[in-house]
Amino acid sequence: MCLMLGVGSFNVMAADASAASAAQSSAPADPAPAAEPAQPEILVKGGLLGAISSSIDSVQDKLDLDGNLLDSWRLRADRAADELDTLVNKPLARSPWSIISDFLILSVVWIAAFLLLNRIATFIVGRVSRRRLLIKRERVKGVLSYVLPFTIPAVICLPLTLYVSHFMSPSIGRALALCLAYSTSSGIFSSSILMSVIVLFNSGHKRTAVRVIRGYAPHPLFVIGFLAALSDALTSPQISRQFGGNVTTSVAAFTGLMASVMFCIVVIRMRRPVAHLIRNRSLSARLARPALQQTLKIFSSLWHLPILLMILVSAVNLIGAGEDSQEALRCALLTTVLLIGTVFLSTLFQHMFKPAEVHTGRVYKERLLSLLHAVLRIALAVGFIELLGRIWGFSLFEFAQRNALGKVISDSLSSIGLIFLVTWLLWVVMDTAIQEALKPPTTNRSSRQPSTRVKTILPLLRNAIKIILVVICTITTMANLGINVAPLLAGAGVVGLAIGFGSQQLVQDVITGLFIIIEDTISIGDWVVLDSGHAGTVESLTIRTLRLRDGKGFVHPVPFGQIKAVTNQSRQFAYAFFSFQFTYDSDVDSATSLIREAGQAISDDFLLASKLQGPLEVFGLDRMDMNGIVITAQFRTSSGGQYAVSRAFNDKLKRLVDKSTDVRFAQTYPQLIMSPHNGPMLPMEEGDEQQPLPGKASVVNKDGSESPA
Structure with a gap:
């Protein structure tokens, strides 16, 4: 863009020079024609792209050097041929x-x-x-x-x-x-x-x-x-x-x-x-001297x-397309000095804004300093181009202030640059805030860790902000380039409306997922059971689907629209509930003591203590049935920790009961009842109806052996 701006500036300067010479040669009796102010309006037609196109179209008319250069070399070749002919035919002394x-x-x-x-x-x-x-x-x-x-x-x-x-x-x-x-x-x-x-x-x-x-x-x-x-x-x-x-x-x-x-x-x-x-x-x-080393490193690449x-300037002067050789060499030397000075300034900026170790609380400062470094580099590039143009006889700022073409190009470029700068600044601030909110604290152990809700919503919010900023920046940039964005916006609206009517299930998935995420029904890392039969750990959430990984390692993407009811087993806490059945001849107090002893052993286990949120609660004798007495108890655990606690508690209580002499687990025994018709009945459990069986009747003893009835 800056190169095209320089070309346009050179064109206008040539046009001004020719116009000035024409004005001096013309008679002063005729005032300036009234049609002159209308000419710049043709140049600015079409925004920035139109202005650049008009500038490119007039390059050959404003810089008419090719024909003169070829004519001069053709004339020189003809004269050289005549001189060679004279040299060959001249009599020698x-x-x-x-x-x-x-x-x-x-x-x-x-x-x-x-x-x-x-x-x-x-x-x-x-x-x-x-x-x-x-x-x-x-x-x-x-x-x-x-x-x-x-x-x-x-x-x-x-x-x-x-x-x-x-x-x-x-x-x-x-x-x-x-x-x-x-x-x-x-x-x-x-x-x-x-x-x-x-x-x-x-x-x-x-x-x-x-x-x-x-x-x-x-x-x-x-x-x-x-x-x-x-x-x-x-x-x-x-x-x-x-x-x-x-x-x-x-x-x-x-x-x-x-x-x-x-x-x-x-x-x-x-x-x-x-x-x-x-x-x-x-x-x-x-x-x-690290700064000198960095400077030499950059200079070695340039x-x-x-x-x-310098070689290019010499070649241009050799073919006769340039101005006076002394002036051209002077400009080339100044350009070299300017280039070296720009390289040193760039090295100085790079050394000043060198990223150091990022500490807590300085993340915003580091990101904003990187943005400032980028702005300074852009300003340095613009200043280099302006000084380079002044060395070779044109100025971008004068070109931007003097005519309509320059104003259109400069206004469009400045607007586009401002749009990019504001968009970049907004993205840096928002992205840094989101990244800091997702980052766990490293200095203070008592600092609050980011919740699963934050880990779920903020990445989606970050992607949404990125898309919105890119769309807005693209539309405004296209408008400044001279492109009519009204048909594009209208077409996008029609396409969006058609998609909304044609994909109602997609809209339902998006809306349902939005409310699930906002209400924090499901978060990443939760173990959930869906009404569709899927169960597993939530690996990721998008705006439309839920990604589950079950206990076998299989992945199940489930659209939010298919979720009608969900059971979340990973919220706040859970209960490890126990129900143990003992025989009637077991001592209730001894059984309760064994349960409490097993619970105390679980509480003393340092591997399981982190999963517990309280001591064992023994509810006592819950019920009695025909097989024995039932005693219940429970642990309050963290979500997901109830499984490990239940396995460890069952193992510990089994070992204690095996060592006890007055406490035994009850077993379920089938009973055979003789019918009045001398036919055995089906083995009956509590609450079952009796069904006669043909054949001999037998009775199952307590030790598991059978004896005839």
Whole structure:
């Protein structure tokens, strides 16, 4: 958006400049036409998208550079062809062989001198490297291996070649040889100096990066230096007089562009090794200055951008599409300084708003500080774009205040930004409040834990708030973009109404679930029994369904609309009820004492004490039947704890009764009653009707044996 704003600003500035020139050339007798105020209304049609579309449509009309640039290069090519034709057909004062001999003599002088000096320097480096002083100093040996065999011979060979050329008369061969000697020496000199600097970093963990750079960069750096020096040499007056100004200018532009392209490739290929050299420091240095380390880390990821910008400016000036080269280079340097300053400010903000350990009560502060950090980064980006525009000749704020197009774009962008900021702020506050309400306390043991009702309702509320904020933000953003949202809202209303009528069961599920959640009938973690036959632990609740996991591990999603009655066995407390039947000859007091003793043992068990909410309540003799006496008792336990308490109590009482001599559990015995017709009756329990059985009658004794009646 900011880029499009800048393009629109440049368009309007060009339009204003052309309008001013047209006004100066026109006669002053005619006042301003009345149709001018109506033109901005066409630009602002369609909101932000319409304004940007109008700006893009007028780019080619406002920046008419392509045709002029192609025409200038076409004219230069025609003139260069004429100059080459003149150079070929012009009679020479000297023979071609003498011109070739001049070129060969100077070339042989340079090559011979360089090879001789290179061999001597290589021999010296080999001898010096064996010295005890340099055996363990790899960086010194690396620098000597570049400076002595390459840098010094390149510096010496060029003046030597120039000295020999003074004894020759001016010719094309002499000029071409000097040009190549200068270019080759410059390429060797620049590449060797750069590699010497790289070798100085050859220590510690930087060795890998240095090895990668030394393996790839020397030859491309030599070619770049050669092409750049050749482009510079071809623009000299001596070479221009020999070959022609248009020919040398065209070749210089071509070689300069080739050097720029290769330099871009080298920078992109070497960005990771060079970044490794920049940010990799010793542990003590990193711990001593963490802010500097963070700055170097960020700068290492951006170091190639200023260089690529400088290369781009140079390439634009080479093809002639830019303004004055000095002004363009000045703007490029200021842009580089601005980029570096922005990076340092961004690093400073990141260090200031670095997230620390979040303590209780500081969660809101940390979240709001993160929001403030994001706002400052956005403001920094806007300020960078504004200053960058002023460096290159346009201003976003002036563009936004001066015409209708800028006002539409700026108002729309500011409205959208404000909408996002308010939405983000609301979400941060509400989400933090919900997360803090769901978080169990960690500092004070007596603090109240979040209830199951809170754990059930708040996640649903959080999702609902998120959906509402996203929908509102989307609709308002679309409206500010110039999209007519009225048909969308009407269509959404119709679709919602159709869904409401077509899915009544869904609506019933949602409404029933809403009331179940609000009334806290069911919560996550409860053990419930539904009227549909499902029973299990509640794992999750949505706005429509209930998710149960039964005792076998099976999952049952049940819609709320199918729930008519529910039994919740996990609320507040439960009772572990006991009913024991003893024989008539058992002592009631002894049986009651054994029950109390078993209850006391359960209360003393530290594993079961947490499940109890009171002592054992013995109700005494509850009833008597034909099988024995019945004594009842109960424990009040926490919800879900009655099962473990019942199992432990039954086991304890069984062991106590087995050891007692005057207390026995009663057993149910079937009884056979003889009928008047000498036929046995069915075994009769209490309250059953007698039914005769054919066959012999028998009586079951107390010990379980049978005897004839």
